Amino acid sequence: MSILHSKAVLGPLILQNHLAMAPMTRSRATDNIPTALMVEYYGQRATAGLIVTEGTSPSPNGLGYPRIPGIFSPAQVEGWKRITDAVHAKGAKMFVQLMHCGRIAHPLNLPTGAHILAPSAVAADGGMYTDAEGMKPHPAPQAMTEADIKTSIAEFAQAAKNAVAAGFDGIELHGANGYLLEQFIRPNTNQRTDGYGGPIEKRARFVLEVAEATIAAIGKDKVGIRLSPFGVFNDMPLYDSMEADYTYLAKRLNTLELLYIHLVDHSPMGAPPVPDTIKATFRKLFKRTLILSGGYDAARAESDLSAGKCDLIAVGRPFLANPDLVTRWKMGAALNAPDMATFYTPGPKGYTDYPALKQY
Numbered sequence: 585m586s587i588l589h590s591k592a593v594l595g596p597l598i599l600q601n602h603l604a605m606a607p608m609t610r611s612r613a614t615d616n617i618p619t620a621l622m623v624e625y626y627g628q629r630a631t632a633g634l635i636v637t638e639g640t641s642p643s644p645n646g647l648g649y650p651r652i653p654g655i656f657s658p659a660q661v662e663g664w665k666r667i668t669d670a671v672h673a674k675g676a677k678m679f680v681q682l683m684h685c686g687r688i689a690h691p692l693n694l695p696t697g698a699h700i701l702a703p704s705a706v707a708a709d710g711g712m713y714t715d716a717e718g719m720k721p722h723p724a725p726q727a728m729t730e731a732d733i734k735t736s737i738a739e740f741a742q743a744a745k746n747a748v749a750a751g752f753d754g755i756e757l758h759g760a761n762g763y764l765l766e767q768f769i770r771p772n773t774n775q776r777t778d779g780y781g782g783p784i785e786k787r788a789r790f791v792l793e794v795a796e797a798t799i800a801a802i803g804k805d806k807v808g809i810r811l812s813p814f815g816v817f818n819d820m821p822l823y824d825s826m827e828a829d830y831t832y833l834a835k836r837l838n839t840l841e842l843l844y845i846h847l848v849d850h851s852p853m854g855a856p857p858v859p860d861t862i863k864a865t866f867r868k869l870f871k872r873t874l875i876l877s878g879g880y881d882a883a884r885a886e887s888d889l890s891a892g893k894c895d896l897i898a899v900g901r902p903f904l905a906n907p908d909l910v911t912r913w914k915m916g917a918a919l920n921a922p923d924m925a926t927f928y929t930p931g932p933k934g935y936t937d938y939p940a941l942k943q944y
């Protein structure tokens with residue numbers, strides 16, 4: 585009997601299986617507003633138990649990449665409503681990933697009046713693609729004032745309320761992969777000397793206050809968080825107290841009793857290994873749902889679920905390339921390969937045109 589394909593419990597929700605579609609930025613949201621094409625894309629994949637959307641900004645300041653969606657304006661909420669309706673009609677539950685890009689941004693990607701904000705004025709190595717001028721180096725962000733921090737927390741809380749208004753079952757705070765929340769956690773990007781920087785108790789404060797504010801806004805059963813201990817994406821180097829820092833976070837997030845923690849492991853994409861010990865630490869210290877992701881195929885998903893390493897498995901690239909991944913995994917059918925060249929390009933090519941299996 586497959587655990588993967590059996591119904592799963594996620595807090596108050598019943599999922600149609602144990603498979604989540606991992607959040608994936610696809611840059612098809614013209615003017616940062618969800619489109620009809622996105623309704624089709626997510627609808628095609630709604631045989632998953634849970635869909636976590638692409639990173640979606642809670643603020644104009646958080647729109648670092650071209651054509652990523654937001655969830656701060658009425659038009660964005662309306663756009664998302666059409667998507668949650670299509671997904672719910674096919675039985676999947678859906679969470680929106682709240683991603684504030686912080687320093688991973690370029691002014692050419694931001695609307696007029698928006699600012700690139702981060703804990704400290706430390707520019708990321710490397711560059712950012714812009715539609716107007718191609719690749720550009722990352723500029724130095726503005727260090728957030730305490731007033732900016734308060735505003736940002738309020739934006740997350742409002743985005744959480746907007747998510748519920750748009751029909752989402754909950755939100756996932758993007759605390760992984762080098763974006764704003766992780767920029768506060770990590771010492772290379774957080775060089776503050778006030779109450780939000782220094783020892784981990786202070787570096788974790790912004791993340792915990794965002795979690796508390798969103799829980800206060802929509803309830804602890806609707807708030808999850810994604811974290812990437814030992815992740816190095818977006819110029820976030822390894823450092824000595826990584827394991828201790830994330831152990832602290834696991835304990836504090838457990839106290840908040842939020843719905844789930846979703847751990848990222850990008851070693852299958854060429855990143856350094858994520859030690860099994862840190863995953864086991866989260867499993868031990870965090871009493872609610874644990875989601876693991878990164879490089880899963882059906883056999884490994886089944887084996888980690890049956891070993892009790894986690895409660896749900898999230899899958900990225902195989903879902904991107906196979907709208908009917910659930911059926912293919914059930915049948916042991918061959919998979920379409922993802923086409924990296926069209927990951928972030930506008931239009932349906934490489935987005936909604938991956939073929940499903942022929943009907944028998």
Ligand SMILES: Cc1cc2nc3c(=O)[nH]c(=O)nc-3n(C[C@H](O)[C@H](O)[C@H](O)COP(=O)(O)O)c2cc1C
Binds near residue numbers: 758880902
């Ligand atoms: C095109 C693409 C876009 C991604 N965008 C996001 C994102 O917006 N938020 C996020 O947390 N992770 C993002 N990821 C990472 C995936 O969620 C996932 O962790 C990664 O693909 C590894 O899982 P996989 O081996 O199943 O693909 C992205 C990955 C890909 C391939």
